[in-house]
Amino acid sequence: MSVLAAPEIHIEWSALAPVLIVLGAAVVATLVEAFVPRQARRLVQVPLALLSVAAAGLVALQLALTASSSTTAAAQGNLAVDPMALYLQLAIAACSLLGLLVIADRTVQGEDAFAPQASAVPASEYEEQVRRAGWTQTDVFPLVLFAVGGMMLFPAATDLITLFVSLEVLSLPLYLLTGMARHRRLLSQEASLKYFLLGALASAFFLFGAAWVYGATGTLNLYVIQISVSSVTGLSPILVVGAVLILVGLLFKVGAVPFHAWTPDVYQGAPTVVTGFMAACTKIAAFGALLRVIYAMVPGLEWSLEPVLWTVAILTMVVGTVVGLVQKDVKRLLAYSAIAHAGFILVGVTAYSLEGLSGSLFYLFTYGISTVGAFGVLSLVREVDSDGHMRGEATGLDQWRGLGRRSPLLAGCFAIFLLSFAGIPLTSGFVAKFAVFGAAFGSGAAALGIVGLACSAAAAFFYARVIQVMFFDSPPDEEVRLTTVGPGIGVRTLGFTQIAIAVSLALTLVLGIVPGWFLSFTEELSSLLMLTR
């Protein structure tokens, strides 16, 4: 009789520390929900969430600074602790720290952005009771922490099943968070259902693709797949089908056309504070995973996958820009802007060169930071009803007329974020666009670069239109003036949002005016990565 000896499992705890800190804090936060009295929960949850994400970011920075050139595989080869993973984890931690500040903010009356009880039926007696009792839903903090943990795993995963699990760990909390808005709850629940059904559909595609790739190569590990893909002479159709299905799943998360249908609805319906967090961090995480998968598969499948990626990139830029031009709602406008930006980043990804990789990494960080700031501004412009009660965000473009005269500081910040999205010089958006389009021209993908330039020129119109509405349109009539308020004209919050806006504004400007040091940082990371391939 032989004793079943478990094989030695080696896990590099220190290299995985950023993820472990966040997921550990998420578990603790769940326990806090269960055991800490309701009045004290918020006081515990907010510092716990902020500190754990900050700590994870610092550890990731420390690891990134000491990272050697070689790719370090961790957890039995399921995760990579290479410069790219650490950089993206750092970017996700930074953006989610700012996002958490916005999420944790509330008005001085004690109302945050979330329904007091998400399970209560809107406009029911129970909801009214809960609202009057002043309950707040602190479950959002563990949910956000789980999502951040999944996001940090996503770009580090080098195994298709790890990739799938972290995709779900990041998605499931987001589906719930989307449906928890305090105001306009029907819209929020509808967005949640749409996001869930389409997201689950996309992960089913991803999974089926993973099964076929496994069938074609006999492994789920991306590095082994990379080797066996490039050694196959005749292309196996099974492999191509699998790779395309995997890309469909990832492109959905990125919000690329034709898998973008969820983006505007979810961005509009979700609580604005969640939209900001989700828009920034999901994009970084999903592009990280996409980069890893593409760089593993494209060398062998160049002729099959490149046309797909080119088509998607061009469609994404064009559709995002053209449909964005006719939007009347600021949140939806930013959603289409997010789609267009996904296309711009795809240009850098598709360039498949050192410059392309470095440009995409730079783009992801700067875009994430500006996005959190922009949605932070959006969350401060609110409606009030005739009794003076604060309502949801005023997102109609009409309601923003003359905001620049009534609340110049806020409108000024928003204008700078919009200029960054538009890619105007002296903002980080310009440097990022320059980097990815330059990479496209440099690597023989000039067509992509030209479409990208044309689209950013067209997109500048709709950003300019918002700026025009805010600063140059006639001041609003009495009705709008009374029902739309912002900081300094009615909205008073604890100030967390303002801190987040200030930090992201500072980063947007600093990375726009003196981008050199950061660009050389991402270039160095990318060259380390390219060496190891």
Added chain:
Amino acid sequence: MTVSAYLILASILFTIGAVTVLVRRNAIIVFMGIELMLNAANLAFLTFSRMWGDLTGQLAAFFVMVVAAAEVVVGLAIIVSLFRTRRTVSVDDENLMRH
């Protein structure tokens, strides 16, 4: 039975699931279609696992089952809360947001 028979079955199941998602209007049925797609992927994993004589595929199927269970929890929570608000789970009625 050859391997290809199982793979064809998996593909048929996946297609049925995908068509269900596209044409059915009840959110619960749509969700069932998605679960069917996940199970089709599981069948493909198991078949390839047998084909390669490698346990990784079977392991993957276990992970998928656990994740699918978690997805059911979240999905039904969303659908139930929506039903209590609107008294309907038809995805056609979810049209508050338009372009």
